[in-house]
Amino acid sequence: MKKQGLKIRAALFLVMAALASSPVLTSVAAATKKDVSSAKDKKSALEQEKMKTEEAIKSLQGLKSNTESYVKELDTKMNDLQSQVTKLENNISSKQKSIDETAVKLEEAQKTEKKQYASMKMRIKYMYEKGDSSYLNLLLEARSLSELLNRAEYVSKISEYDRKMLDQYVATKESIADSKKKLETEKAELQEMKTQTEAKQDSVQLLLNEKNKELQNVNAQIGEKSAQAKAYEDDIKAQEAKIAQMEAEIKKKEAEEAAKKAAEEAARKAAAAGKTNNSTTKGNTGSTTTTSTGSSSLRWPCPASGRITSGFGKRKSPTAGASSNHKGIDISASTGSSIVAAAGGTVSIATYSYSAGNYVVVNHGNGLSTVYMHCSQLLVSAGDTVKAGQTIAKVGSTGYSTGSHLHFAVRKNGSYVNPSSYVSP
Template sequence: MRKSGKFLAAALSFALVLATPLSAQATKSGLSDAKSKKTALEAEKKKTEQELKNLEGLKSDTTAYVKKLDSSLESIGNELSKLGDDIDAKEKQIDTTKQELSEAKETEKSQYESMKLRIKYMYEKGDSTYVDLLMESGSLSELLSKAEYITKISSYDRQKLDEYAATKEKIAEKEKSLESEHAELLMLQDETEAKQASVEKLLAAKQTELQNYETKIASTEGQISEYAKSIEAQENQIKSIEAEIKRKEEEARKKAEEEKKKAAAANKAAQTYKTVSLGDISFTWPCPASGRITSGFGGRKSPTKGASSNHQGIDISAPTGTSIVAAAAGEVVIATYSSSAGNYVMISHGGGVYTVYMHASSLLVSQGQSVKKGQTIAKVGSTGYSTGSHLHFGVRVNGSYVNPTKYVNP
């Protein structure tokens, strides 16, 4: 196309007028985004605070249980200590009884041996010795005394032998009883030690659980603190954006009449888009992976609620995630989200010429960034008013949209 100095001058003039409403639109969109982010952060902060409350409740329950287990261990320890003392005492009693039994056996054995010696002596001497002993008595009184003495010796031996046998048997029974009591104490000690081991194992698990709760609580408190900082930052950003909107609205009010006149002139010029010159700008197709146009430029039936019936661009169908490239080199003047366009980018190519890329799933550039022709700037999506995954591509010249297919082909 041929150059037109007069038309380019008009385009530059209109670009200056166009900058204010576009910037205001971006600012309002930024305000909406900031308020939405603040609301989302407050909701997340509230959820995290509830989570913290739940964690603190669980920690409190676990702490109480750990305290109870500590008390049980102390009680079991005291019980084991007493059992140990009882076992030591019982073992000493058993040792003493064994000593007594040994002594009783020795005494019985000694008495038995003495008795056997006397019986043996009497047997070896025969009955005559006993008779001679009696006959040698000088009087009846002496005779009776000797007879009684012999009888008493025999009776004493029998009595003592019976007594020692009874004592030995009694001590043996006592030893048996002590051994039984000792065995019972040992069994009770084993059971108590097993109980102690079980409580210690449970206590270790609960202490680990308590440590985990403390770690989670510390982390959650950190999250709440970060949310509070982010909310404060969003509030500051909202205040800043609101102040900027107020300033721009005041500026826009003062220039409203002038902009209307210039816009009317620009719209009139746009009706002859076939003669529009784009200077030295040349475009490349914005969606290299697809050349399928599903909706052309101009009048149409609105495909979904909120969508325009006067289509100010072309729709290129492509799968979500497909690369969107800059049609020409320039500067990104808008990279944001709006409820109608979704995620979108607008690039200024100079001379009042802009290209627009709407409904992206994600944006890869930011406002103020310079881009090269063919550079990937976004990914195809279906955000905003959209009936499916596609790229809405528009070309704006001197404040009005023109048919992109006049300047670019797949």
């Protein structure tokens, strides 16, 4: 009996020595679940700030698009006004040419009128100086009545011709003068229209300059916000790495505690066996412990569809902003289809991202978490506890997406792994 007690104490001593010398137990992680929760809260806050920045970028891009459209419209208006100015200048030039040609005609008409007036004055002067005797003699010298009538008619025709021609030349001169005056009026009107159009040009150019400055300012703001979003993205990645490290430390601590409990349980059983079994043979002083590490398979996250449209790993980016290193699988499904939790766990993230759209992350413990992206609707919030198969969201096409589908991803100890190793339709 005494010898049996010594053996039991020796066994306990060996177990405790093994526990004390175990490298696993000598490194107890400082991180706690509270620290992980705090780190996740910080990450969530960063994601919220990043989302606000991305929304600001989206708003600025909308403003940029509107400003660019307005600038384009102003450019078109400037071109139209320039065409009007050019047309008016051509019309003014044409009017000036017509005015010059009319001035020449007017000058010629005035000369003709003067010549006709001079001829008429000479005849009147001749008649005045010679008196009526010349015409009387002309008539008396006629040798017949017929010649007399012819000579009388000749004298009348000369006077009538002089008057008619003078009236005609005066009318022509006045008509040409009226035409010249009308052309000059039209030219003045065209000149006024040109002046007004040029004033419009100046106003549009001023507005165009202001809009171009505004566009430059918007581009600068987009650049600043994009840099800020990139900084948030880097901070989020760093926070994710920190969370993964903490979770690994907690897992390590849990494993150490489990090993310690197992060793203590083995020692307790050994002690109990020594007390109850006084006839133990030489080979029965040890105990055999079987540790089973159960691995629960994950559920298929989209009951409505089993069609995978894009697998895990390298691929050609399907749309601007989408990754070419696919960190999950894409499951095609109609908008509004149910998305279920692949396993029970705690919702660590339920928010919106510019690239992932509405998305959920569920932490299942032991360093395993699942990700559900591009949702049309989220049905859970961060901190909620969910069961396997519980509907947590609806299929959609938010974020960087080419159509309605679920992007499903699996993270193991902080790294993305192929979901096909965990789930199947």
